[in-house]
Amino acid sequence: xxxxxxxxxxxxxxxxxxxxxxxxxxxxxxxxxxxxxxxxxxxxxxxxxxxxxxxxxxxxxxxxxxxxxxxxxxxxxxxxxxxxxxxxxxxxxxxxxxxxxxxxxxxxxxxxxxxxxxxxxxxxxxxxxxxxxxxxxxxxxxxxxxxxxxxxxxxxxxxxxxxxxxxxxxxxxxxxxxxxxxxxxxxxxxxxxxxxxxxxxxxxxxxxxxxxxxxxxxxxxxxxxxxxxxxxxxxxxxx
Amino acid sequence: xxxxxxxxxxxxxxxxxxxxxxxxxxxxxxxxxxxxxxxxxxxxxxxxxxxxxxxxxxxxxxxxxxxxxxxxxxxxxxxxxxxxxxxxxxxxxxxxxxxxxxxxxxxxxxxxxxxxxxxxxxxxxxxxxxxxxxxxxxxxxxxxxxxxxxxxxxxxxxxxxxxxxxxxxxxxxxxxxxxxxxxxxxxxxxxxxxxxxxxxxxxxxxxxxxxxxxxxxxxxxxxxxxxxxxxxxxxxxxxxxxxxxxxxxxxxxxxxxxxxxxxxxxxxxxxxxxxxxxxxxxxxxxxxxxxxxxxxxxxxxxx
Numbered sequence: 035x036x037x038x039x040x041x042x043x044x045x046x047x048x049x050x051x052x053x054x055x056x057x058x059x060x061x062x063x064x065x066x067x068x069x070x071x072x073x074x075x076x077x078x079x080x081x082x083x084x085x086x087x088x089x090x091x092x093x094x095x096x097x098x099x100x101x102x103x104x105x106x107x108x109x110x111x112x113x114x115x116x117x118x119x120x121x122x123x124x125x126x127x128x129x130x131x132x133x134x135x136x137x138x139x140x141x142x143x144x145x146x147x148x149x150x151x152x153x154x155x156x157x158x159x160x161x162x163x164x165x166x167x168x169x170x171x172x173x174x175x176x177x178x179x180x181x182x183x184x185x186x187x188x189x190x191x192x193x194x195x196x197x198x199x200x201x202x203x204x205x206x207x208x209x210x211x212x213x214x215x216x217x218x219x220x221x222x223x224x225x226x227x228x229x230x231x232x233x234x235x236x237x238x239x240x241x242x243x244x245x246x247x248x249x250x251x252x253x254x255x256x257x258x259x260x261x262x263x264x265x266x267x268x269x270x271x272x273x
Numbered sequence: 274x275x276x277x278x279x280x281x282x283x284x285x286x287x288x289x290x291x292x293x294x295x296x297x298x299x300x301x302x303x304x305x306x307x308x309x310x311x312x313x314x315x316x317x318x319x320x321x322x323x324x325x326x327x328x329x330x331x332x333x334x335x336x337x338x339x340x341x342x343x344x345x346x347x348x349x350x351x352x353x354x355x356x357x358x359x360x361x362x363x364x365x366x367x368x369x370x371x372x373x374x375x376x377x378x379x380x381x382x383x384x385x386x387x388x389x390x391x392x393x394x395x396x397x398x399x400x401x402x403x404x405x406x407x408x409x410x411x412x413x414x415x416x417x418x419x420x421x422x423x424x425x426x427x428x429x430x431x432x433x434x435x436x437x438x439x440x441x442x443x444x445x446x447x448x449x450x451x452x453x454x455x456x457x458x459x460x461x462x463x464x465x466x467x468x469x470x471x472x473x474x475x476x477x478x479x480x481x482x483x484x485x486x487x488x489x490x491x492x493x494x495x496x497x498x499x500x501x502x503x504x505x506x507x508x509x510x511x512x513x514x515x516x517x518x519x520x521x522x523x524x525x526x527x528x529x530x531x532x533x534x535x536x537x538x539x540x541x542x543x544x545x546x547x548x549x550x551x552x553x554x555x556x557x558x559x560x561x562x563x564x565x566x567x568x569x570x571x572x573x574x575x576x
Contacts, residue, residue, distance in 0.1 A: 086461075109467070123459070124462055125458065126458045131455075135466045138448070
């Protein structure tokens with residue numbers, strides 16, 4: 035029984051159809067990666083799951099229930115939190131306020147416990163707690179972005195391009211933490227251009243092109259596929 | 274410093290506080306929606322008329338009258354949002370949130386609502402100044418040393434400071450304040466953490482319009498002037514203060530309102546009453562030419 039099942043998902047913006055029937059599944063406790071180059075609809079897919087965009091067809095099932103028309107706030111309440119593309123942190127507010135906002139729908143009683151968990155993953159945030167979020171480095175902002183999503187006690191964590199604009203070392207440390215977050219019991223759907231990094235941590239992968247899934251399979255198999263490496267992952271040049 | 278100057282200074286501060294209460298409403302709404310609400314001056318008028326109705330119908334004490342103005346302001350703010358702003362927020366994607374079309378549409382729709390409110394009030398109450406029973410007027414002289422002040426100045430200064438304190442508390446110590454600040458800072462980010470943007474916008478309108486309504490009744494009772502178009506001039510002044518303050522900075526708007534009030538009041542030493550309005554407009558022009566970001570707006574991140 036998958037925790038998330040997206041079937042025949044379609045999203046239209048004005049005259050353009052961005053998603054042309056996407057099917058994918060995330061298993062309980064799984065890490066699933068969606069890969070593809072710029073502009074194939076990966077972020078649109080993530081936004082549709084979070085109900086930021088309205089879908090025009092298909093369905094999104096989370097734990098047996100359809101969440102495709104709930105509204106962004108309800109989806110977060112149900113336990114689907116996203117670390118979005120471009121981070122979208124509250125730059126003028128303190129790191130602490132960002133984390134409090136991440137826990138907006140959560141009971142106060144487990145706030146400290148959740149905060150400790152975020153500090154365990156990202157110790158730097160504890161030092162920066164009173165600092166303005168926008169004044170931090172890109173890597174730290176990415177950590178805050180993930181930390182904020184974790185404060186919402188996600189059952190499913192959506193991560194949109196966590197490696198974007200970060201140094202390779204930082205990327206590695208973030209992907210190490212992805213595994214740790216999964217091991218703590220959160221399923222993860224990750225969208226990446228950096229396919230090599232994503233396939234290292236994911237158990238299953240999907241390749242997207244032109245608004246649809248064109249190939250899928252367990253990570254080891256996808257990683258070995260030379261045609262895909264050449265076509266969608268920019269060869270071996272990428273770290 | 275002569276006593277006349279000091280009296281004008283205190284007078285200027287209380288006028289400035291009124292501008293500040295109105296400017297905060299503009300600023301809050303601009304922060305959350307990135308649009309200017311042209312019907313905001315009517316919230317001020319509605320507050321004054323709600324207070325007047327209370328005076329005439331139930332002869333309520335002053336505290337109740339101010340509460341009535343707050344409630345009337347808040348409710349009309351909510352109504353205004355539903356009628357003039359909500360219908361233009363159908364599209365929630367990033368492109369429409371940033372689009373100028375939505376901004377221009379709400380400029381006109383709020384202006385339309387403003388005209389309708391004015392006409393409706395005029396229809397029921399008439400265009401002339403309303404008579405206010407003498408015992409409700411806030412111009413009992415109070416002698417402080419050589420200064421002759423009036424009770425209205427104290428009431429306006431005191432309750433404005435109280436309301437500013439209350440606003441500060443709401444913004445920094447309550448959940449709704451947290452979401453107002455979060456949405457002003459990053460509306461898309463606010464959706465990702467699951468804030469209800471719609472509810473927050475409504476409460477922003479309610480809070481801003483409450484302050485405007487309270488300002489209206491206080492000014493009405495102080496100057497003894499309640500009439501359907503009374504909201505126009507103060508809201509233009511408050512708008513100037515908001516622009517000077519950098520559009521979305523509350524402290525900026527308050528400080529600039531006070532500067533504006535004091536300058537206008539002192540200018541009456543040298544100019545006639547009618548010409549003292551020029552002060553605000555000159556400030557606006559100078560600000561737009563030399564500080565297009567506003568005097569306190571340099572830290573603003575949003576474009």
